[in-house]
Amino acid sequence: MLSQKQNELVTLTGPGTPGGKLLRSYWQPVATDEEMPIGGAPLPVKIMNEELVLFRDDKDRLGLIGLHCAHRGTDLSYGRVENGGLRCLYHGWLFDVNGQCIDQPAEPEDKKFCHKVRQVSYPVQQKGGVIWAYMGEGEAPQIPNFDFLTAPLPHRKAFRVIQDSNWLQGLESSTDPSHVSYLHRLSPGPVGGSLPGGQARMFSEDPCPKLDIERTSFGVRIHALRKMADGQNYLRVNNYIYPCGTTPVSSEPPPVTGYQGRWYVPIDDHSHCRFEFIYSQKVPLDKEGFTAVRNQHVAPDGRHTRRLENRYLQDREEMKRGDTWTGLGRYAGAQDAFAIETAGVIQDRSQEHLGSTDIVIIELRKALLAAIKQMEDGKEAPGRLHDPAQNYFPDFICTADYIPDGEDGPAYCKRVLAQGPGSGPAKVAAE
Numbered sequence: 001m002l003s004q005k006q007n008e009l010v011t012l013t014g015p016g017t018p019g020g021k022l023l024r025s026y027w028q029p030v031a032t033d034e035e036m037p038i039g040g041a042p043l044p045v046k047i048m049n050e051e052l053v054l055f056r057d058d059k060d061r062l063g064l065i066g067l068h069c070a071h072r073g074t075d076l077s078y079g080r081v082e083n084g085g086l087r088c089l090y091h092g093w094l095f096d097v098n099g100q101c102i103d104q105p106a107e108p109e110d111k112k113f114c115h116k117v118r119q120v121s122y123p124v125q126q127k128g129g130v131i132w133a134y135m136g137e138g139e140a141p142q143i144p145n146f147d148f149l150t151a152p153l154p155h156r157k158a159f160r161v162i163q164d165s166n167w168l169q170g171l172e173s174s175t176d177p178s179h180v181s182y183l184h185r186l187s188p189g190p191v192g193g194s195l196p197g198g199q200a201r202m203f204s205e206d207p208c209p210k211l212d213i214e215r216t217s218f219g220v221r222i223h224a225l226r227k228m229a230d231g232q233n234y235l236r237v238n239n240y241i242y243p244c245g246t247t248p249v250s251s252e253p254p255p256v257t258g259y260q261g262r263w264y265v266p267i268d269d270h271s272h273c274r275f276e277f278i279y280s281q282k283v284p285l286d287k288e289g290f291t292a293v294r295n296q297h298v299a300p301d302g303r304h305t306r307r308l309e310n311r312y313l314q315d316r317e318e319m320k321r322g323d324t325w326t327g328l329g330r331y332a333g334a335q336d337a338f339a340i341e342t343a344g345v346i347q348d349r350s351q352e353h354l355g356s357t358d359i360v361i362i363e364l365r366k367a368l369l370a371a372i373k374q375m376e377d378g379k380e381a382p383g384r385l386h387d388p389a390q391n392y393f394p395d396f397i398c399t400a401d402y403i404p405d406g407e408d409g410p411a412y413c414k415r416v417l418a419q420g421p422g423s424g425p426a427k428v429a430a431e
């Protein structure tokens with residue numbers, strides 16, 4: 001439970017807010033590469049309550065500048081890409097990728113004041129299949145070299161989906177190890193019952209996992225240990241990455257073949273983009289398969305087809321028949337959207353009742369509140385990396401495995417990390 005004041009601190013991210021200052025201290029994804037093809041149209045994007053336009057100029061340089069023309073406010077995303085910039089359709093003012101006005105054709109030659117006019121603009125760069133923006137003050141840190149961003153292209157693919165809730169509800173759901181036994185339960189059997197193989201079995205046979213958390217250089221490591229009906233100890237290791245990232249591991253029975261990176265980026269205080277970085281460690285990803293499944297569940301407006309307006313198409317006959325446990329279909333992304341969006345656009349955390357299985361949620365909020373305080377005290381936000389040579393994570397592990405009796409999650413990670421997996425350039429080079 002948080003006080004109203006604490007809840008505002010960790011949820012509001014508009015310009016000038018403490019939470020917004022924290023999130024702006026890191027690079028944030030704003031669009032996928034596929035949304036910005038060479039020669040493509042400018043894309044309006046809203047990030048943390050700031051209305052911006054992402055565009056490629058006629059030399060294919062990317063720019064992220066204010067959406068509303070500095071002249072009299074017209075929407076620049078409708079503009080013409082030409083002459084080294086983006087030209088407003090109202091009176092023809094032209095802005096380059098840095099937001100600088102470089103032409104005012106409606107002004108007499110001797111009255112032009114281009115050099116004095118500038119749109120807000122932010123640096124951008126491409127990495128991991130998305131375009132990232134740095135909207136903070138001072139020197140930008142590195143974009144972290146996690147494998148899901150740096151692995152060879154056949155092994156990874158990025159998507160994004162819009163969700164109608166505050167960003168923190170999305171982040172919290174992704175770090176919460178308990179909900180998978182319920183919300184993502186695919187089998188109709190009783191909670192805690194023994195089920196045939198696959199995801200249903202992994203999550204449902206022990207609906208009350210033993211949880212452990214550890215602080216890491218990049219955030220928090222999360223362990224969930226389940227006792228399977230056949231006596232095996234099934235461990236899942238996920239992560240929280242500062243300030244709005246997670247890495248949920250695949251739900252397939254071990255040995256797992258991959259995991260996802262996720263970033264929950266506020267659009268405004270009431271909606272956010274969930275960026276998904278699908279990563280297959282050993283074999284090339286079935287990108288067509290992932291795309292086909294996603295396209296069945298995400299509408300052209302970028303939101304799930306199951307949404308609040310249609311009560312998530314819940315089918316109680318499906319539930320009664322036992323085809324699914326929730327009556328919400330079998331797509332986990334839509335199930336997550338249901339859970340977070342129906343908690344209210346900004347969940348009132350002063351009214352909740354946290355249980356012992358919410359230790360991860362509590363730790364996550366502590367980490368965020370401490371990071372905000374750290375910045376308010378004039379210190380650097382946690383986990384920001386400046387030295388490219390140090391941009392790797394020897395303490396990173398994201399996996400699921402069967403572990404010996406008597407071993408717990410932290411002991412397992414210590415043992416495995418001693419063999420040197422981690423994440424970063426060395427690992428990528430080795431693959």
Ligand code: FES
Binds near residue numbers: 070071092
């Ligand atoms: S409003 Fe954009 S040029 Fe006038």
Ligand SMILES: [Fe+2]
Binds near residue numbers: 174179180183184336
């Ligand atoms: Fe989930």
